[in-house]
Amino acid sequence: MALAPALDLDWQTAPRDPAAWLARARQVAEVLAVDAAARDRAGTAPHEQVKILKDAGLVTVLGRPEHGGGGQSWATALRLLREVSTADGSVGQLLGYHYLWAWAVRFFGTPEQIDEFEERYTRANLFFGGAINPRDKDVTVTDDGDTLRLNGRKSFASGSAVSDLTCLMGTLPDGRPAFVIVDSNTPGLVYNHDWDNMGQRQTESGSMTLTDVIAPWSAAIGYRDKQIAPLVYNSLSLLTLQLIMTNLYQGIAEGAVAEAGEYTRTTTRPWPYGGDNKESASEEWYILEAYGDFRSKLWATAALIDAVNDELSQLLHAERESVTMDQRGHVAVRISAAKQRIIKDGLEITTRIFDVMGARSTSARYGFDRFWRNLRTHSLHDPVAYKQREVGRFQLLGEFPEPSFYT
Known part of the structure; x- marks a missing residue:
């Protein structure tokens, strides 16, 4: 290295x-x-x-x-x-x-x-990107004998343009999904560089066009002799993605509080018109109260997320054939709980940091707004209300979330 x-x-x-x-x-x-x-x-x-x-x-x-x-x-x-x-x-x-x-x-x-x-x-030391958005149904996979041919378009090809290997998802004529790994510079892959969102601006998450992309059948993951045998373990991929997002949001919120704290200690001025004047902003009671609230919420979300990280990790490192739907269901509802909690607390925190930094902190040169923009942008990946409903159904009815492309 x-x-x-x-x-x-x-x-x-x-x-x-x-x-x-x-x-x-x-x-x-x-x-x-x-x-x-x-x-x-x-x-x-x-x-x-x-x-x-x-x-x-x-x-x-x-x-x-x-x-x-x-x-x-x-x-x-x-x-x-x-x-x-x-x-x-x-x-x-x-x-x-x-x-x-x-x-x-x-x-x-x-x-x-x-x-x-x-x-x-x-x-x-290769880096992966991918374009597997399941809501895009327009990538067709044609069986050409020893090879597969992919045509269509995928949105949100996160990281593919800066990767070495790219994961692609398409559909065979009989409706079966094909998950294919190819070199990121494979002929026929065109990166459209059309990612222009308010947050997560450096993820290269623009769209990708596929024109006669050729891959051997051996690149179709899980297929043997053009047949595939599903396992419960396969569906852990969706839960892993959700927990990756959850940890991402926790990190963004932690970074926001850390940078805001440094600014408050070094730059924020105390308010001189409150009748209880302080020599520094770090002594202001309302600022101390806010940071206490931030820290308490992030300690709570981190504790939940760390516990769920351990729970899913145990399944991911288990023998694939041993993972049951009951085990999957338990960890799925816990991930939903952790994700909806950090989204709510994280969005609140990344907004309120400006209350304890002051008006000058909105200068573009600091870029403190990027924490809220990043969290707000990515947390719209799938509706948080559905995560809350999943937890509610478990609490009220004892039902685990139904496996889907987003749970």
């Missing part, structure tokens, strides 16, 4: 335990924080930031040690993406999605595919 840019950090030696990996992620966050606000304004493609993730070893933290990977658990990987997200929600999202797609062969693949793809990406 190379030296970290911008800071004199030696990343030649890989961390050996979860605590050391978390410390490494904090170093990455320090590097990203240096120009996070400027990059958010520019909205440029995060090629250099993906390289930082690679140099730091975070890309292969889930890879097997015999392939040069970190050999860590999903509970650790989720904490790493959360830490990165405190500095840059866009890069945190890309890292989390990379972990999801790098695990795709575990979710869906044959044992041979698992061995092949995991060794390939780990040894070469």
